[in-house]
Amino acid sequence: MTSPLLPGDRPTPRSLLPVPLLTAAVSAAGVLAALLLVPDAAIGSVIVVGAAAAVLLCAAAATAAYAVLSARAARARLESVTQDVGRLLQERSRLTEESRRQHERLTGELTRERARLSTELDRERAHLAEALAAERDRLNEEHVSAIARLTQEHADECARLTDAHTAELTRAAERHAEELRRVLAQHADDAARLTLQHTAEHDRLEDERARLAQEEARLGAENTRLTVRLREADSARAAALAATANAAGRMQALSTGMLADLRAMEEKHHDEEVLADLLHLDHRTAQAGRLADSVAVLTGARSGRRWARPIAMESILRGAMGRISGYQRVRVHSASDTAVAGHAAEGVMHALAELLDNAANFSPPSAEVHVYVEEVPAGVIVSVEDSGLVMGEAQLRRAERAVSGESAELGGLTGTRLGLGVVGRLARRYGLRVSYRPSARGGTGVLMLVPQDILVTPDAPTPSPSPASAGMPSVPASPAALVEAEAAAALPRRGDDGRTETGRTRTGRPEPETGHVTARGDAGQAPADGVTCPGSALSYAASRAGADLDPDPVPTHESAGRDSDAPPLVLPRRSRGRTLAEAERTRPSGRTGTPRPAPTAEETKARTARFSSFRQAVRPPTPDDTADPDSGTTPEPTPETQPTPTTPEGDTTS
Amino acid sequence: MSRPGRDDAPDRLYTLTGGRSRSGPDNPFDLVTLVVAECDPVPGMQSEHAAILRLTERPTAVVEIAAVLKLPVSITRILLCDLQAAGRVSARHPRKAAVPDPDILEQVLVGLRNL
Structure with a gap:
């Protein structure tokens, strides 16, 4: 190919030089002619304009020359390039032809090879199919023969087993029949024997039943008899219990009374030997009383006091x-x-x-x-x-x-x-x-x-400076005790109480102590009753106070509560006691403690007791000096002032 | 201890003295011996002892003690012997002149009755 820019394509400056030079010479001639033609005054400007126009003309001439030269070079070059293009087109057509021939050759080869391979494959497939069919036939034959053989064997075995089973079955049937005959015979024997036994047992049970019926009748009679006896025994037991309770109550009352008597005797006798004996008896009686209490408790009666x-x-x-x-x-x-x-x-x-x-x-x-x-x-x-x-x-x-x-x-x-x-x-x-x-x-x-x-x-008992009140009970200060005292005082008034009846029956006896409680209840009573005067000549029985047998002893402090509602004084000598008390109180002795406006019942009573003890102590008892004036002359006390000589008997027997 | 009645306390006399009924032969207490307390009652004491000690803060005769306690004199004497042995009371014998003639007392009593 031609190079796009060859060195000779551009006009060199040397080739361009004659054109401007020629132009310059023409222009100079023109200027010179102008100079000659024009006045002198305009010479200067003509020179300048002439010069400048000359220059410009030279430049334009040079430029035109350059363009003509460049066009000439470009035309030459275009011609060379067109020749190159033709040559290349020829080359390309040649190559295309060649490639088409190559392609046709290769396609034919391929077709031939494919046909060869197909043939080979078909041959091989047919061969394999033949081998397979042969093998299948062989196996089929083998299978048929094996099946036939096994069928034969199975038939043989079946026949053999059937024979054996039949024989066995026959033998078992024979054995079973024999056993059945034997068992039947045995069962017949047993049945006969059991029937006999059953009959005997039945007879025996009939007898037994008859015997039991007799026994039942006998037992029924026995039961009736025993029921009667039980009822009798129960009633006997209840009666015995009641009798025992009654006896125990009497024994309690007796021992309580004896204890009170013994206490009275202990007050009366001052010989130490006698006192020792009395204490001994007291002790024994207390034990006997405990035994009576025990019996009473066990028999359900009320305990003693x-x-x-x-x-x-x-x-x-x-x-x-x-x-x-x-x-x-x-x-x-x-x-x-x-x-x-x-x-x-x-x-x-x-x-x-x-x-x-x-x-x-x-x-x-x-x-x-x-x-x-x-x-x-x-x-x-x-x-x-x-x-x-x-x-x-x-x-x-x-x-x-x-x-x-x-x-x-x-x-x-x-x-x-x-x-x-x-x-x-x-x-x-x-x-x-x-x-x-x-x-x-x-x-x-x-x-x-x-x-x-x-x-x-x-x-808490209040300590009192007075000896007279020091010995006084602290219990009356307790409201509960006062209430109890009131209740005890009110007891005889209860008509529905069996004990009141008992108390009334006792009033029939000559009892000098009927005034006893009254005396105790009164502040100024002279020390003349059997309690506070143990040295008196009262007989023992006469000196027994009703309160001695009283299981509910009436405490003395009840007098404090009964002073107000006491009946009219049965003894006309009350003022004497007061006088005595006054005398005692006014005695010049510091022992009576703080002076009081009026002696209380307890005070005067304690003084009375003290005085009687003193008298008894300083004088040997004589039978006639202190014959109790109250014992025989006391009028019949009103029921309100009676002692309440209730005994356990009254409670246990009622 | 309250002993308001004759037999309205359940304790028997022999339990008060532990069964003794005789005071010693050489006890200093006769009926009119004055007894004086030497100490105050202490808790846990037998109640009769405590009562005696309260009573005898001032000199008090044996019979008076017995009357206040409502005990027989013999029993009181045994209690007093116990207290004296423990040193809680002491005994003072009154002068002879202090004791009036019993006959006079008796006459006084009869006179009082006859009032």
Whole structure:
């Protein structure tokens, strides 16, 4: 190809030079002609304009020359390029022809090869199909032959097994038939035998039934008889219980009366020998009274006495001690000032006496029994500790059961277990709780809880400077005691009370003590009755106060409450007593304490008692000097002022 | 201790003295011996002892004590012997002149009755 810019294509400056030069020479000739033609004055400007026009003409001539030359070069070049293009077109057509021939050759080769391969493949496929068919035929034949063989074998085996089974079946049938015959024969024998037996048994049972019917009739008769006997026994038992309760009540009344008598005798006799004997008898009687109380409790009767006022714990303990044989071995440790309500005091005392008796009896004769009293919120715990025999487990359980009071039956009682049964009854009645435990002293400890509802906390006794009032009871200050006293005073007025009747029957007896309570109830009574004058010559029976037998002793302090409504004084000498009291009070002695406007009933009574004791002490008793003027001359007291000599008899028998 | 009645306290006399019924042969207490307390009652004391000590803050005769306590003189004497042995009371014998003639007293009594 031709290069686009050849060096000869551009006109060189040398070739351009003659044109401007020629032009310049023409122009110079023109200028010179102008100069010649023009005046002198315009020469200068003509020169300048001529010069400038000459220059410009030269430049234009040069430019034109350059353009003509450039066009000539470009035409030459165009011709060469057109020749190149023709040549190239020829070349291309030649190459196209060649490639078409090559393509045709290769296509033919390919077609030939494909045909060859197809032929080869068909041949191979036919060959394989033949082999497969042959193989299939062979296997089919083998299968048919095997099936035939196995069928044959199966048929043989089936025939053989059927034969064996048939034989076996035949044998079993024979065996079974034989067994069946044997069993049938045996069953027939058994049936015959059992029928015989059944018949015999049936006969025997018929006989038995007849016998039982007879027996039943006999037992029915027996039952009727026993029912009758049971009813009789029940009524006999009830009668015996009632009789026992009655007897116990009488014994209680007797022992209570005897105790009062003994107390009176103890007041009367001052010989120490006699006093010792009396105390001995007192002790024995107290024990007998406890036994009567026990019998009464066990038979369901009321326990002995009912106290009209709360009994202090110390008295409870001493009362319990006094009823057992070994009281000298009992040591009491008590600082309690509580008291037991009057209705429950006897029961608590009795239960405690039984516990103390047990403790003393079941410990060595020289060992002491210690009693401790402890106040707890639930009440008062009295613990009895001995150092005797330790109870065994079974004994302990039996004792616990006995004192729990669960069973009210008399069946479990023996002579020695009487006490615990009594404790159980009393515990149940008054809500006491009794428990056993081993004692730290080596023996057995019994705890008895006296519940709060039967306890009375007494008012603190006010210490009085006067000796006369120091010995006065602090109990009357308690409102409860006053109420009880009022109730006791009102007792005889109750028409529906059986005890009043008992009291009336007693009024028929010549009882000098009918004025006794009246005397006690009066402030100024002369010291002339059998109580405050033990040295009097009254006979023993005459000196027995009705109150001695009274299970509900009327406390003296009731007089304070009865002063106002006391009947008209039956003794015309009341003023004497007052005079005596006045005299005593005005005696120049500091012992009477602070002067008071009027002596109270207690004061005057205490003075009276003191004076009578003094008189009795300083003078040997003579039979006639103090014949009680009241004993025979006392008018019949009004029923309101009668003592209330109610006895347990009246309650147990009513 | 309140002993307002004759037999309205449940405790028996022998329980007061632990079963003793005789005071010693050389006890200083006869009926008119004046007894004086030497100390105050203490809690836990037997109530009769406490009552005696309260009573004998001023000199008091044995019979008077017995009357106030409503106990027989013998029993009172045993209680007093116990107290004296413990040093809680002392005994003073009154002068002879202080004791009036029993006959005079008896006459006084009869005169009072006849008033």
